[in-house]
Amino acid sequence: MEIKVRCNEINCHSCCEETEMQLSERDLKRLEKLGYNRSDFSVREDGIYILKNVNGKCFFLKNGKCSVYKYRPLGCKLYPVVWDLERKRATLHDFCPLTNEIDKKVLKRVERILKKHIVEVFGNINI
Numbered sequence: 617m618e619i620k621v622r623c624n625e626i627n628c629h630s631c632c633e634e635t636e637m638q639l640s641e642r643d644l645k646r647l648e649k650l651g652y653n654r655s656d657f658s659v660r661e662d663g664i665y666i667l668k669n670v671n672g673k674c675f676f677l678k679n680g681k682c683s684v685y686k687y688r689p690l691g692c693k694l695y696p697v698v699w700d701l702e703r704k705r706a707t708l709h710d711f712c713p714l715t716n717e718i719d720k721k722v723l724k725r726v727e728r729i730l731k732k733h734i735v736e737v738f739g740n741i742n743i
């Protein structure tokens with residue numbers, strides 16, 4: 617499952633800059649299968665792995681493009697749909713300039729997948 621957004625068309629990769637994208641063990645293993653070590657592309661903060669930035673950009677962003685696009689973390693695939701921890705539901709991240717192109721039905725469809733992902737990332741939390 618992934619959300620189709622026109623990032624490449626408008627040459628936008630703002631969400632890949634100063635990223636704090638959280639990674640599940642599944643994401644980490646998928647990327648490690650490409651030959652990377654998790655310490656190459658991620659940092660651990662408060663027990664959670666997040667993507668590493670190099671010079672303010674995601675480790676995987678090369679020449680304005682995601683170099684692991686097909687294998688990118690689930691959170692990247694579902695962006696700009698994000699999990700609102702306070703409201704306990706999926707929501708659109710205002711930071712993305714293309715959120716108005718996302719159908720509300722898509723948001724609903726993604727919610728279950730995103731919730732499962734968040735539980736995988738954070739462990740047994742009440743969401």
Ligand code: SF4
Nearest residue numbers: 632674676677682692
């Ligand atoms: S993994 Fe790819 S899509 Fe995700 S933040 Fe990095 S460059 Fe962007």
